[in-house]
Amino acid sequence: MGNEKKELELYIHVPFCIKKCQYCDFLSAPSSKGERQEYAESLCRQIRTYGELAKAYHVVSIFVGGGTPSILDKEQLLGIFDAVRDTFTVDGDAEITIEVNPGTVTEEKLKAYLKAGINRLSIGLQSAKNEELQLLGRIHTYEEFLSTYGLAREMGFGNINVDLMSAIPRQTVEGWERTLKKVLGLRPEHISAYSLIIEEGTPFFERYGKGGHVDELPSEEEERRMYWRTAKLLKDYGYCRYEISNYALPGYECRHNLGYWNRTEYLGIGTGAASLMDNRRWNYGEEPVGLSVREQMEEFMFLGLRKMEGVSKAKFEESFGRGMEEVYGKVLGKMYTMGLMEGEGEFVRLTERGIDVSNGVMCEFLL
Incomplete structure (x- = not known):
């Protein structure tokens, strides 16, 4: 019994985007093809350094986040997963997620994801209204999202999350409800519904922060109505709310995110990725700090x-x-x-x- 391997989640960070969104304060930036290749090779080397540590663990979930991981080409992605499987024991039923953005996904890439063992897609939509997408600085339209979603279904992906964002400037409660209903009509297995936060250091903070065009933001009362309308609508459509901002059809709760909230041990690999192991926390490249x-x-x-x-x-x-x-x-x-x-x-x-x-x-x- 003492030799049983412990559960571990892996988070792999890809810090590249085609274009930075107006509201985003995540660690991400545009990149050249050469920079992406160099980074993918670096990730593979980093992953392989964990051979000794990996002996004590079995991997229950993997999450490839960013940035926009779907910006990587298929060879880069397959190389990363080869390194993971060469180094770690990955459970046969592990939940393996990659974040993708419409406009960066092709049939060829989706085939590579399936080959790599990826069984869950998280698609960044945010809004079903093109004017709101443009305002947010997204690179895609709602129609391009529908094309990506349809292609993923055709390729056999049976576990898809859609990210949505409420309290967008000039958004109304009715407009938010229309976005929700359009997405609910597609029946994704999971919906993450977040409220926009105006973060310092972003273009949105310059425009809507203190002293800015705050009148363009929904009022506190409107934001609350959006919040509760979300909970009511999704419940009516059969989605279970299992976390403050996350909803799933029965059995499709995101196991990786539940691991974070349950303090399951996780290892972050890549620029800025965070880890929690043996009650020590650290960001990649920094010294662990005991809790x-x-x-x-x-x-x-x-x-x-x-x-x-x-x-x-x-x-x-x-x-x-x-x-x-x-x-x-x-x-x-x-x-x-x-x-x-x-x-x-x-x-x-x-x-x-x-x-x-x-x-x-x-x-x-x-x-």
């Missing part, structure tokens, strides 16, 4: 509370040797009284009201 028990408890709560099922009292005690009530009794009592959380049975979770102010609630769990 104190206090920090582990905090993460357990504020990551786990993103899930609709909440956090397990039994799992907390098993992990830390102390009861949740002993550590957080005062905070939990306050949240229950305010109607922001509920805690009957084994799980403690946010209420509907608590989800509305989730960031504030989660801050309460910093010790």
